[in-house]
Amino acid sequence: MARKKIALIGGGQIGGVLAQLAALRELGDVVMFDIVEGLPQGKMLDIAEVGSVDGFDCNLKGTNSYEDIKGADVVIVTAGLPRKPGMSRDDLIEVNSKIMTSVAEGIKANAPNAFVIVISNPLDAMVTLCQKITGFPYNRVIGQAGVLDSARFKTFIAWELGVSVKDVNAMTLGGHGDDMVPLVRYASVNGIPVMELLEKKYKDKAKAKEVMDAMVKRTRGAGGEVVALLKTGSAFYSPASSAIQMAESILKDQKRVLPTCAYLNGEFGVKGFYVGVPCVLGENGVEQILEFELDAEEQAMMDKSVAAVKELVGSMK
Ligand code: A3D
Numbered sequence: 001m002a003r004k005k006i007a008l009i010g011g012g013q014i015g016g017v018l019a020q021l022a023a024l025r026e027l028g029d030v031v032m033f034d035i036v037e038g039l040p041q042g043k044m045l046d047i048a049e050v051g052s053v054d055g056f057d058c059n060l061k062g063t064n065s066y067e068d069i070k071g072a073d074v075v076i077v078t079a080g081l082p083r084k085p086g087m088s089r090d091d092l093i094e095v096n097s098k099i100m101t102s103v104a105e106g107i108k109a110n111a112p113n114a115f116v117i118v119i120s121n122p123l124d125a126m127v128t129l130c131q132k133i134t135g136f137p138y139n140r141v142i143g144q145a146g147v148l149d150s151a152r153f154k155t156f157i158a159w160e161l162g163v164s165v166k167d168v169n170a171m172t173l174g175g176h177g178d179d180m181v182p183l184v185r186y187a188s189v190n191g192i193p194v195m196e197l198l199e200k201k202y203k204d205k206a207k208a209k210e211v212m213d214a215m216v217k218r219t220r221g222a223g224g225e226v227v228a229l230l231k232t233g234s235a236f237y238s239p240a241s242s243a244i245q246m247a248e249s250i251l252k253d254q255k256r257v258l259p260t261c262a263y264l265n266g267e268f269g270v271k272g273f274y275v276g277v278p279c280v281l282g283e284n285g286v287e288q289i290l291e292f293e294l295d296a297e298e299q300a301m302m303d304k305s306v307a308a309v310k311e312l313v314g315s316m317k
Helices: 013-024 039-048 089-110 123-134 146-161 194-202 205-220 222-230 237-251 296-314
Strands: 005-009 029-033 060-063 074-077 115-118 141-143 256-265 271-282 285-289
Touching: 005 013, 005 089, 013 029, 013 039, 013 237, 029 039, 039 060, 074 089, 074 237, 089 123, 115 123, 115 237, 123 141, 123 256, 123 271, 123 296, 141 271, 146 194, 146 205, 146 237, 146 256, 146 271, 194 205, 205 222, 237 256, 237 271, 256 285, 271 296
Parallel strands: 005 029, 005 074, 029 060, 074 115, 115 141
Antiparallel strands: 141 256, 256 271, 271 285
């Protein structure tokens, strides 16, 4: 069986971690494309030279030519500017739309059969644009946001309850903006509702709700919290890990259920837009969208988040 090939478009902060993780997990051969001469070549050489130490054996190549992504099974896109303190993700739309246009053309011409995972912000708009320009089927063009937003939510719950993050299950839906929808009702520790555990801990329903509200708020602002600390860019370890989980599920046909920015055709009452929802990711990309009942409060939050996505997408020229 031929070795899988992963192409990374963008060799910046996230791109570098993506390459290292893909190599460490031996997901396949990795090629990194960037417009800056020497940057992808230098990063890939750096990672390749510790194969003997880390115990991986795959071909790593840095390039400034789209020709080298030929034959890629999965393409992960991080090309584009990250935000700086005080900026919203939406402030990046003009400059990153231009970058995404050239990237999507490069992918279309050179890796027409690839699955594409977009990370560049503003996420929901960039995925939409990437699909439009490549013309690839919707199941092959998706965005990473929900895996990370959910991981952040899980982390805060684990810290609050003093339990292993491995035993926390929680998910966020909706757009990758401040209106994202962390699902409180379904958050659990090995199936035990988190709200019940908080109420036991504080012996007070109102206090439990206050603590959960604070975790929801922190989840929504978690990207900005990292930006404010770093001052020169945005989170990069966590988005890379999250996208690699999605890529691995596709490459190994794992059928993981992962919150994915996917194209909706009526699911959750949304038609014709990319929004974060739970998807089964396997060898055919998005194989299923798992739809379930939202209560009135959750649906209202989802509607608000979708309205923000529609406005954002509508603002693209
Ligand atoms: P950064 O370290 O600046 O890397 C971006 C790379 O893109 C640089 O190496 C550029 O040279 C390269 N680039 C610019 N234009 C092009 C082009 N036309 N073709 C190819 N490469 C190009 O940023 P980063 O890696 O920290 O972040 C990348 C993107 O991910 C930004 O848009 C962030 O906002 C976004 N991001 C998304 C999430 C999500 O969870 C969705 C999280 C964090 C960051």
